[in-house]
Amino acid sequence: MTLSNNQIKLINSLHSKKGRIDNNLFLVEGEKGIRELLDSSFKIEFIVLNRKEIQSHLNFGETPIYYESESNVIKYSSLTTNEYGFAIVHSKIFALNDFSFTLGYTVVLDGIRDPGNLGTILRICDWYGINQLVCSMDTTEYYNSKVISASMGSFHRIKFLYVDLPEFLDQFSGIPMIGASLDGKNVHEYEFPSNGFIVFGNESEGIRSQVKGALTDLVKIPSWGKAESLNVGISAGVILDNIKRQY
Amino acid sequence: MTLSNNQIKLINSLHSKKGRIDNNLFLVEGEKGIRELLDSSFKIEFIVLNRKEIQSHLNFGETPIYYESESNVIKYSSLTTNEYGFAIVHSKIFALNDFSFTLGYTVVLDGIRDPGNLGTILRICDWYGINQLVCSMDTTEYYNSKVISASMGSFHRIKFLYVDLPEFLDQFSGIPMIGASLDGKNVHEYEFPSNGFIVFGNESEGIRSQVKGALTDLVKIPSWGKAESLNVGISAGVILDNIKRQY
Known part of the structure; x- marks a missing residue:
């Protein structure tokens, strides 16, 4: 699966604080973060991975995974160094x-x-x-x-x-x-x-x-x-x- | 005094490791660094300051000072956040x-x-x-x-x-x-x-x-x-x- 235009728009909006708050979502970028995330109680909306990672040994369970070219992953990332991929995740607020x-x-x-x-x-x-x-x-x-x-x-x-x-x-x-x-x-x-x-x-x-x-x-x-x-x-x-x- | 084209070329060359080694010079950027530098035994070639700092209370001694516009200081800097100024300094090598x-x-x-x-x-x-x-x-x-x-x-x-x-x-x-x-x-x-x-x-x-x-x-x-x-x-x-x- 590749990303729809609406999904790309959503991802871009999460680069700003306003977008994260309005959507109640945030980005987790890079392999280490995603690996930890899968082990957490955070709810993942979907994950975007570099096509090269199609053989990934991570256990994504039911989470929808989208594969994109490396250049797209870099383009949609908010970090300059992320070519692995990122997850769109539901924010938690504590009381x-x-x-x-x-x-x-x-x-x-x-x-x-x-x-x-x-x-x-x-x-x-x-x-x-x-x-x-x-x-x-x-x-x-x-x-x-x-x-x-x-x-x-x-x-x-x-x-x-x-x-x-x-x-x-x-x-x-x-x-x-x-x-x-x-x-x-x-x-x-x-x-x-x-x-x-x-x-x-x-x-x-x-x-x-x-x-x-x-x-x-x-x-x-x-x-x-x-x-x-x-x-x-x-x-x-x-x-x-x-x-x-x-x- | 404003900078000559050769001086601008020299400054730009110091953004790379090769330029620093070839010229035996490096950049010290921002107020805190320059203040400490003036207190050190490093030999300063010259200093470039934002024109706004013309009333600076720092004691530059005999060091040549060049004043440039804020936009030029930002342009010649190697850091994205430096609008104060920078010094061109002789490297020291220890044995x-x-x-x-x-x-x-x-x-x-x-x-x-x-x-x-x-x-x-x-x-x-x-x-x-x-x-x-x-x-x-x-x-x-x-x-x-x-x-x-x-x-x-x-x-x-x-x-x-x-x-x-x-x-x-x-x-x-x-x-x-x-x-x-x-x-x-x-x-x-x-x-x-x-x-x-x-x-x-x-x-x-x-x-x-x-x-x-x-x-x-x-x-x-x-x-x-x-x-x-x-x-x-x-x-x-x-x-x-x-x-x-x-x-």
Whole structure:
């Protein structure tokens, strides 16, 4: 089967946030993502593969598969490097009562703008066994293809909420809220509580003051050199490693 | 002053590895990089700035400055996001006797291909006070603009060598050589020696067997979740953090 014009139009619309929201669909691109997807509870609308992959050993079950030329796959992809194929997938939206904040850690993001950073953070969360994410409204969209791609398949194991962050934190005062900040306490010497929120801020501004005011503590990764800061993905990796080594 | 045609030709040539090597020059782009550069021992040939920056508070000393329109700065840049300006800078090449391996750690890279990853690793090294880097011949070129840019100015505090890695390691047997690998020992429980090489491998293959065979030990970041791996930049951050917390 090859794609109809309406399907091609639908795929193209999913390159934009508006199209993803209007259609309640998103793209999962590349072999690793599709392989993980088939293992998940996400509902797949259909899959488009490079004709070369007709012998694929993946088990697609009942999912409709369309085969296209490599040049078409590249043309319809939203990523520049995808020649394998992509899936059209139904978005999931989570509600507050899917979450529990009394056990373990929830990662909170205050204004992460770069989709690559968000995807990397999903992969890190999944490595360290953290499956709850709370994002400020201006954090980049979860179902952006670059987020999904950078997560290397981890996107389907994380629950997420987009909220008014100061209001949200206000609602949960009583739960430890620890932020990563250059003026925080040395994370190597810090005794983390057994549960709470761990907050990472915007790429250039860090955690904004309205959020920072709500936090119970701040931690910093100690430095031995002269770099002014670390990338937020690196900070998240190092700080989650410091939390998990204690539990 | 505005740029001559020959200067524009020279700048364009520095977008390619061949041009950088032939001219022994490279580009430093964006404000943060230029600010750090002015603070370094690198010799600057000239600087090109967006005309809007004519009131810049940076101290350029004797360096010739050319002002160009924003559209020209974007046109001559090798990065898509640079509207500030760029510097044309003389490359430095280091020799083996600039290095000492008996004190502290040297980061060793076996086939890192992504310039963003190399730049991020430079920034991490600089954060953790590690200023020696040894790269396999097929590691991406140090003076690639994306490396320089992702290093956020840290590039000028790191000495680097490109070597035949198996041969190089052979030469220094006796110095501890520890690799990051999914089949290594738990890095949270590992006692690091006080000096040595810490080796990170290629984005998809990891450390290649010829190099792995030379290593004295392997460490792994423990996982609590289901992600198959971490990005090499994240691994480097977490493992250097585990080394430095011991010293």
